Amino acid sequence: MSKIEEKFRELRERNQKALITFITAGDPSLSVTEKLVYEMEKAGADIIELGVPFSDPLADGPTIQASHLRALEGEVSAKDVFRLITKIRKKSKIPIALLVSYNLLISYGVDRFLESASRSKVDGLIVPDLPPEEAIYLKGIAKAEGIDTVFLVAPTSTEKRIKDVSEASTGFIYLVSLTGITGARKEISTEVKDLAEKLRAKTDKPIAVGFGISKPEHVKEICKIADGAIVGSAIIKVIENNLKKKTLVKTVGDFVKKLKSATK
Numbered sequence: 001m002s003k004i005e006e007k008f009r010e011l012r013e014r015n016q017k018a019l020i021t022f023i024t025a026g027d028p029s030l031s032v033t034e035k036l037v038y039e040m041e042k043a044g045a046d047i048i049e050l051g052v053p054f055s056d057p058l059a060d061g062p063t064i065q066a067s068h069l070r071a072l073e074g075e076v077s078a079k080d081v082f083r084l085i086t087k088i089r090k091k092s093k094i095p096i097a098l099l100v101s102y103n104l105l106i107s108y109g110v111d112r113f114l115e116s117a118s119r120s121k122v123d124g125l126i127v128p129d130l131p132p133e134e135a136i137y138l139k140g141i142a143k144a145e146g147i148d149t150v151f152l153v154a155p156t157s158t159e160k161r162i163k164d165v166s167e168a169s170t171g172f173i174y175l176v177s178l179t180g181i182t183g184a185r186k187e188i189s190t191e192v193k194d195l196a197e198k199l200r201a202k203t204d205k206p207i208a209v210g211f212g213i214s215k216p217e218h219v220k221e222i223c224k225i226a227d228g229a230i231v232g233s234a235i236i237k238v239i240e241n242n243l244k245k246k247t248l249v250k251t252v253g254d255f256v257k258k259l260k261s262a263t264k
């Protein structure tokens with residue numbers, strides 16, 4: 001059983017749901033990212049998603065795009081991200097999943113990327129622009145390296161795609177709550193419940209919902225129908241609003257603490 005699977009099982013036994021927090025590695029710097037990971041874990045985050053900076057992140061709205069640009073301005077590379085995770089592993093065992101564009105993965109080299117991920121003890125891989133039917137090679141290497149591969153289901157997914165993702169995903173299934181780009185929303189899409197029920201009919205793997213989840217009320221709502229909530233843009237907005245403040249890390253931690261309280 002992988003560390004991500006173990007985390008979901010542990011939470012299920014405690015009658016809790018998972019809070020998965022997303023930030024872009026290197027935003028605003030690698031040293032701050034390291035501190036943010038520790039702070040978010042301390043505040044109750046169960047799994048961390050780290051975005052690997054890319055010039056054209058797929059499906060991301062302006063908030064996450066800006067975070068990628070800030071990291072790239074600091075010349076943060078995939079190698080830097082692996083070095084960061086290796087450093088984090090000396091102090092923390094929290095499950096970490098990388099979110100990476102397939103173009104970046106290809107330019108780095110699939111085999112080389114997964115070998116580096118394994119050495120730095122990455123637990124999961126999310127490649128949003130790689131459908132499961134085209135991921136057989138990647139899945140094979142990831143499995144050999146002990147890394148979960150997480151695929152996405154969206155409101156536009158066909159019955160076949162839902163079935164394929166249910167079978168291909170390991171760790172958890174990423175349920176995209178709405179059609180469109182990432183970003184905080186005022187309300188949760190009404191399509192989420194129906195889509196979660198379709199997935200439940202095909203698999204018993206954990207389901208985590210992302211896109212548009214921006215406040216504790218959203219997290220509470222999502223946790224009624226899924227095994228976890230993924231929050232990214234709202235956290236990055238907190239980072240953006242506090243870039244020049246010494247309290248940045250603590251402010252993010254306080255926000256994550258409120259989000260986590262809604263999962264219980």
